[in-house]
Amino acid sequence: MPRPEVVSATPTLFRDDGALDEAANTALLTRLHGRVDGVFVAGTTGEFPALDRAERRLLTGLALDVFGAAHTIVHVGAASTREAVALTADALAAGATRLAVLTPYYLPADAEAVGRHFAAVAEAAGDADLYGYLFPDRTGVTVSPAEFAETGLRGGKLSGAAAAELTAFRAAAPDARFWSGADTDLAAVARAGGAGIVSGLSSAFPEPFTDLAAAVGTKDEDAAQARADEVLAALGGTVAGIKEALRQLGVGNGVLRMPASAPDPERIAALTGG
Structure with a gap:
């Protein structure tokens, strides 16, 4: 069994006034470099x-x-095909060679509509590796394993309900690579033949997840799993929790642009020592 990958889904860090904080984002990426297998931005x-x-x-x-093209996956998803194609062109112009595209969202979209959306982005992506991003719980759009196989994409990130179907996606598209967005399911993902996880939690705490990746199938797996589960319990699996942990670790200020439920700083402090 190959060692599963831990790709950090990085939060975007903002200044107190809500503007994007270039220095803080660079600091976060630099902090992660050499500690995870790549980043999903x-x-x-x-x-x-x-x-x-x-x-x-x-x-x-x-x-x-910071990470180079081989270790960076750029998300180019958008609600409109026109915008997703434009974002794809931007990513390619910057030197990206690995892209991920979310399904359309908000308006209902059947398999044919999703297929058109993915095909347009794939044409714009050219020779770049293009992965689908399926998150039906948030987008309201469900793509079955058989429907995904018809897209011809080179793999996918499966989050929410789609993550539970990893085995079915692998069977439907055996030549594709699939990552799960369920951070603490890494061991099960590896056993099912998945490539690894795209993990938001690892952007604050890389080692519990990279240690788990290394421990799969060994006597240390249970202890490593417990540490990863502890991170999930403290941060709640939320962007707010991840940003609060980073704030306590001295990276960023915890500010979100999107309204979200507040995390529990004291519970997170038990992990950060803050």
Whole structure:
């Protein structure tokens, strides 16, 4: 069994006035470099619906500068196909070679509509690796394993209800690579033949997840799993929790652009020592 990957889904860090904080985002990426296998930028954890196109270009450039193209996955998803294609062009122009595209969202979209959306982005992506991003709990759009296989994409990030179907996606598209957005399910993902996890929690606490990746199938797996579970319990699996943990660790100020439930600082402090 190959060691599963831990790709950090990075939050986007803002200044007190809500403007994007270039220095803090660079500090976060630098902190993660050498500690995880790669980064996934401008995704759900990155509050992408609250970012404008120029900000997404900036985040892409920062990630590529620190991690390089081979270890950076740039999310180019948007509600409209036109915007997703434009974001794809921006990412390619910056030097990205690995992209992820969320399904359309908000308006109902059947398999044919999703297929058209993915096909347009794939055409714009050219030779770049393009992965689908399925998160039916948030988008309201469900793509079955068989429907996904018809897209011809090179893999996918499966979050929410889609993550529970990893085995079915692997069976339907055996040549594709799939990552789970369920951070603490890494061991099960590895056993099911998944590539690894795209993990928001690891952007604050990398080692509990990389240690778990290394421990899968060994006598240390249970202890490593317990440490990863402890991170999930403290941070609640939320962007707010991740940002609060980073704030306590001296990276960023915890500010979100998107309204969200407040985390429990005292519970997080038990992990950070803050």
